[in-house]
Amino acid sequence: MPDSGDIHAVKASPRADSQVRVYAVPPRKGAPPHEIVEGFLEAMTSDDSDFATARTYLTPETSKKWRPEASTTVLSAAPNSGQAVSGDRDNPGWDYPLLGKQVATVDSQHAYQPVTPTDYHRNIHLVQQNGPDGKEWRIDSLPPGLVLGASDFQRNYRSVNKYYFASGRNVVVADPVYIRQRLDPVTRMDPVTQSVKALLEGPTNWLKPVVESPFPTGTTLKEGTKTLAFDDRNALKVPLNDKASNVGRPQCMKMAAQILFTVKDVTSTRVEQVELQRKDGSQLCVLNGGQAEEFAPDRSGRPEYQYFVDSKNQLALLVGAAKDIDEPENVPGPFGNGRLPVSAAGVARDERTAAAVSKDADRLFVASIISDSELGDPVLRSRGKDRASRLSAPSWDGQGDLWVADRDPAHPALLRLEDGVGTPQDVKIIPGLDGARIEALRVSADGVRIALLLTKDGRTTLKIGRVERHGPKDDPVVSVAELRPAAPQMETVTAVSWAGPSRLVVVGKESGGVQQVRYMQTDGSSSAASILPGLNQVRAVAAADDETRPLVAYSEEDGIVRLPPGANWQTLVKKGSSPVYPG
Template sequence: MGADRGRLGRGRAVRVPVVLGTAALLLAGCASIPDSGDVEPVKASPRGGESQVRVYAVPPRAKAAPDEIVDGFLEAMTSDDPDFAMARKYLTDQRSKAWRPEAGTTVLRDAPAAAAPKQPGGTDPSGMTFQLYGDQIADVDGTHQYEQVAPVSYTGTIHLVQQNVGSEGKEWRIDDLPQGLVLGESDFQRNYRSVNKYYFASGESWLVADPVYIRQRIDPTTRMDPVTQAVKALLDGPTNWLKPVVDSPFPTGTALQKGTRTLEFDDRNGLKVPLNGKAAEAGHDQCRKMAAQLLFTLRDLTSTPVGRVELLANGSSLCVLDGDQAEEFAPDHSAGRADTPYFVDREGRLSLLTSGGDGSPEQSRVRGPFGDGTVKLDSVAVARDERRAAAVTNGSKSLYVAPVTSAGELGQPLVTSQGVAAKDRLSAPSWDGHGDLWVADRDPAKPRLLRLADGAGTPEEVTVDGLGGARVEALRVSADGVRIALLLSKDGRTTLQIGRVERHGSGADTEVSVVELQATAPQMDTVTAVSWAGPSRLVVVGKEAGGVQQVRYIQTDGSTSAGSVLPGLNQVTAIAAADDEQQPLIADSGDAGIVRLPTGANWQTVVPTGSSPIYPG
């Protein structure tokens, strides 16, 4: 229910909802309460959402005043009522037929509030108009794509008229309102959950995560359970932002078999997915890729790994793919390789961290010029195959690439910055999933984002649309190679933006650009460090205006969930996460040195002195 929302108008009473044995909450108006189960008071819509809390809407009471109608409708929008049937009872017959709650969702910081109505007569002789208002923090469109916005003022209107309702005579009903839903953040988090859909990077054999939001339980409009909702969302295609850089092998027009609302796993956690006849056009290899998309999509919805997926078309089996077989299409395309954490030791040499026999961390230097002291390193990035590394040296002036598994010569620098101060020279480098190396030259006279194909040759400048005079301070490219996280500085602030990496052409003629930057942490006044932490998640170090430094997880669409803020850590200058989300975070934390955060534990110092902690990439 709407947090902090009481009755509208004069004498509005604040309701205190209750959690019952069935975890059901009743909304607005009069209704009977079950007489079994324990009862205890709770705050309305606990922030962060609780999926076990159920909300049941009730119809308007007879002769309800206009403010009660508005209040009851706003509450009914927060329920799981089939097709929002109770919410529609607050609307006129004509408006009920035209209202499309599935058109999208406007997310406000708190539940929508309503201004005092204009009285009949004057400019509104036919009814009453209530103005909704609040601080909008996000928008979810009809394709389930979540887009966070810096808090902006939201306004909308609800208009009421009187119409005949059965034998009751004239009753107030809503005849005009915004399309879609308008929810407070806590109600949104209670009703929706984030799920990654998966599509193939264009021209590649690995998957890319595409986060969307689906209903926590049965969708009121489609009556589909969460698993079926996720499958339908996948078949509907990628979100508009990701669409230009991904492919889906599903034949055009593929959909779930008509009438499918529930998909259930068998006792071996396998799933049969019935599709329409269009799916039968797929060949065997194409079908395996389709099944891989489904397997990875459904992993977000199950507590245990999906055993296998079988695709059916018109009742006939098309293909079967086991969970282990799907790993060849994994987003990090690592073939099961465990990521190793690295750091720069106190002498400026590249070292790696391994676990000793008792589980305690052990460190050892890599081979080659980055580990033997030939050159002192400022920052470093290890290629995803862990055979090479790129290092920035000489006061962030020069970029080198060298092997880390064998001895070798350092060679000549691949990039040299002309910036005067170290902060105006090269950023830490980053490797993408294609094996290309990226670095930013922060020289104020000639700021550039550079890419070195296969980590060698002549650096090519990458255009970044929408910079607006900002400078790239730091960057991290995703394992899938189609997204890049940029820390951009302008007017004394450093903000986090995600850009889409577009590639046109092939081989030496490939042209690469970064387009459609999206603010990913607009609530943070300054961002200090960022790292990819899985296929669609980032770990971010920053602080809100007037606040203290935080380490938190943020989805690439900007959304967060309960538990996203990590245990306190001070003076963090760098942070790193592995593609494998089970690996511990590592960070550089001032006097504490290099620290790590194992699952279920607190931060632990592993090296008292060091810098630039990284995982491959």
Template sequence: MPVTGDVKAVDASQPGDSQVQVYAVAPRDGATPNEVVDGFLESMTSDDSDFRTTRKYLTKEASRRWKPSAGTTVLAKAPNRSDRPIHEGDHSTTEVTYTLTGEKVATVDEQNAYQPLAPSDYSRTLHLVREKGPDGKEWRIDFVSDGLVLGQSDFKRLYRSVNKFYFASGLSDAQATLVADPVYLRNRTDPATGMDTVTQAVRSLLRGPTDWLRPVVKSSFPAGTGLKKGVASLTPDDRNVLKVPLDKKADGTGQRSCRMMASQVLFTLRDLTSARVEQVELQRSDGSPLCVLAADQAEEYAPDRSSGGPDSQYFVDAKGRVERIPGSTRGSGEPEPVSGPFGNGALRVSAVGVARDEQSAAALSQHNDALYVTSIAVDGELPVPAVTSLAGKAEDRLTAPSWDGRGDLWVADRDPKNSRLLRLPQGKGKPQEVTVPSLDGSRITALRLSSDGVRIALLLTKDDHTTLKIGRIERQGPQDDAQVSVVDLRQAAPQLADVTAMSWSGRSRLVVVGKEQGGVQQVRYVQADGSTPSSGVLPGVNQVLAIAAADDDQLPLMADTFGDGIVKLLPGDNWQTVLKEGSALVYPG
């Protein structure tokens, strides 16, 4: 503890250690209006259970009305309050109003769903009155908007991103696939409050999916299912078994449905470092076991289980042939040409997309005007083109293709006269045009499908700027003849003025190459909801043209660069050159 030196003001929202804990302090007797406002804002950043101390800055009526769970407004920095309050008429001794201002960058709604925003001005008022208390007249806030307002650094310290999991709609139980639904939950340290992260995650899972994902997923839990009344905290036992007591609505659930319910819990808790759960036991309202499921048994529902191969890397060599680097070598193996016309030189290829089972692939011709689909596991003849583009320039023709987790092939034609998004069910048959109603004059210049098959990442170009957006894939009608559309596009990297390349990297994360306004090129991770993890920025690498990542985050990140060829980045390492010659490297998908 220093005993000499100057006293300096410290911004409460300085970036710092996420383990730092802030304790709320009740207002002192005779606190000035400035102290009441500052104390109220500071206590919002604390670990105050149910904001009991925070509410002491409010009048009794305002405390009763205020709903902190209504949502969170995230500002670039902690909110600024006006230095001088506005005194109201002749009531300057009994009423004052303060203005809170800042730059709004995101919101978190009542469902804990994060929404990034283009930076905009924020302004709200706090109204204070002088009311009678047990120790005389005290200043208290009698008007405040519902929800919380936090600076970005406090938000990152207080909240953590958690993936809830639900099942993709429109699939049979045999095809059931889990889909990640990212939310932000507040870190809690006192399990006695029932608000520890594990309990919060399970409660949030039971409440159902967020509004954005709801149209394309479903929960196996019966509607309205909750934790048994009186359950305050969920903690794994010494054998890493988590027992989850449910209320009566789940009592009659069959074994198959119960196993699917348990798998939702296991995947939701998988990334929580605070709890290593190896087995989940769901219980009826009377405490008897409903079903038990081990972590390895839940793998049958994994979002990336459609990948039947070892996640090899594929690229186009200097002669336009598709070559494969065996997945077991983690990017260090000797490349070998694939079987069939893509590997024997029958077609000079510019880009490739490999099916997740690694048995077939789609490739573009040298000038991007034709898309071919064929086997890469056995030899065969070059088929007729599945899709062609009539655009005059190569850069206005077909995008690199991508396969979703259901085995469908996707490609976009960038022709300014006939721009369209196309889907080939199971990579065969006549291409179906997919409607994208919210393009707003933008043109699709690149695409990548998620492993769960319900989200698509699009690079959209408009007015010489390219941005990244995530769309929801909705299917209407029978599975073998569905009408497909991409709806509700939302920004995934609003902080980047231009995005040049992207790839899915896991269940709800992307790796993105782009520039901030006036900045230099950077490689970073972004979540599917548009938020940026605290460790999002990756080591720099020169002039990245394309990027590729696998669903397994232990496999290397690969990049196609101008000058250095193909390079790789393993966890905890620096970029290393893999091939001096080669381009368009991809993982399956």
């Protein structure tokens, strides 16, 4: 360590190492205005308790009003302080503009909201005040919350899934939020405790209309709880306040399941069970990992196979977990024996039934893929004039319902077939698509969210919608509400697939860039580490919710390929298209 020499301020961004830790430094005696601004911006990136050092750059009145936990503005790089402007008689001091490109905000619910990159311009105002060593410059006006560059945000925060129950169903739904990587400066809680606290605060506003929580209103962690400890059996004990003291066992088990699903990916410790405790320390209930699987969104288990359409327009399968590349087999029934040439298919999550679109994309059929059944009548027809304006590839949700889009410009529709049979029901999108056409769709395993590729003016974008069900359970009115961008940084998106409870794998291009295959969170966030090894001319992609299963893609150059965890792309079949996992 040097013991002499001058001190020079450095910008915290860019930085790739998530283990780097910034220690805030208070302002030095007689520091000029520009040094106060730079020091404050650096102090915002630290883990200082209650941002105490950052507050030393503020006037006492401003420090009391500043709420760093209220929101976070995320810029593409660390904010730059522009040319200072001197004040006047009515507003003495200095104005320093903060400049950058805003890419997202994080609200008080910890919800990440991406925005189309836009110019960010806010001001920091400084005044002189009397200090213990004479006159000193301090900040008396600043933007709300924290302002961080993207690399500092990724270093300090991590994405965590909170879990709630789909309304009226015993199925959990992921609700992604961002929490601090280490101790939270304001609460001093560790990441596990922060995650449970965020869970108890309730779902984010976007997801709230379609989920519910069995925790009684007002339930919090027992007062003073900063750390949730694991015992020697990897059981997590969670003490709650008196609002939860009288819940029954079924309700308590669902509460414990929410916590177990929430914390299992936060800690490196394998969570074997969760024990909920009353305020006095007595046990409410205990739930283990096996019991929690009862509430998993896709209870049909791990997918057995990967499917694709072969060179003869027949549905074929590959063994999903095989290390060696085996020859594909055609599925039994009309989709695999050539009775119906197909262009795309969707396999039900139990892998007993599939829906297939005819070669010309004008008809949709549903049939068994485990027995040699007859080909029945089509369940849906499209009157589109060409293949591109007819039926999309179908998708199954975890409830067994089948979804498909009719791309006919004269009669565009998003359609749902309950249990894959019966009359197709028109699903309304609220608000409307404003002239955009549904190019492709994928429904989540929980049936609460849908990913849509929407084409307008020659550009295809990715949006996530909330699936709402109203009315009687046996005949609900289904709609898709509040579409939001899921890959705003991409100029155009080619393909998408669900790849976990709140994760998507997306194929697309950024403005001026080349095609990428990358993982995205459903809230639109991603990191540089989420970009997968390069692959050319990708037209379709498929992933399983089980992360141990390989990613599968169709490349016009390489055919059907797959990417096992920790390996490179492998060619499976030179000629084929439309790869899918069940769902």
